Amino acid sequence: MKFRRSERLIDMTDYLLTHPRQLVPLTVFAERYSSAKSSISEDLAIIKEVFEERGIGTLQTIAGAAGGVKFQVQVDKEESISFIRGLCDLITDPGRILPGGYLFMNDILGNPAIVQRVGRMIASAYVNTDIDVVMTVATKGIPLAYAVANYLNVPVVIVRRDSLVTEGPTVSINYVSGSSKRIQTMVLSKRSLAEGSNVLIIDDFMKAGGTVNGMISMLEEFRANVAGIAVLVEAEQADERLVDNYLSLIKLSEVDLKQKQIKAIEGNYF
16 A cells, blocks of 8 residues: 555654654565655654654664664653643642641542653653663552653563562562651562663652662662662652652652641752
8 A cells, every 4th residue: 555645754653652762674664655765764854853843752763774763752841841830739739738748649640641741751861771671669650650661662560568469479578668667568570570670760759768769679689770760759858868869850848737738849850
């Protein structure tokens, strides 16, 4: 079937967006559309220009017989800052305060549009990092982890509090919760992670960093590497931060239980 150029551009764009970070040989497109490689190269140049102008991403071209083109997600800085500030306004609603100083976040983490936007932003920050797996701990970090993994085109590994019979043999570790200082347990299936994997750790909220630090300890058991750490929200007034190098979109600067006030500012993303 012979495609018109407009049809090729639309279908090629869709293919690239749904196969991020995957090297696609030009012969794949040439055969798909029954077109010459020179025509495909011209189409890709158009797509690349629009992607970069609109802050969607870029196309990385790799020359040679084993080369091709690869879509790398990006974000527009001004739009992203506006999005983060909008999230800050959303989070500062006093009605979110729960007993014990916790914040209700289910509506945000259950909103596909917000989660996908956050996932895109985090993924764009690590698009040039060698990442094999995205890791999170059950349960609230799972939507974010899958959103990030979608744009990085890598699998997700979920650390749990208790082992499941369907996961087979597991590795179990104890760690100290950064906020409560209690000893807790996390487990991971032995089949989940290959030795030497480069892992991006994702979490929805970080106070002192005990949970994230626990995941780092888990990676040591698998002889895997921490490729990066990213969280949606971090608490600024943590007594003792157990994690140093991390990325955050939002920083809680104050949670006043008596006055029922929440103050949130931009994290260290930019």
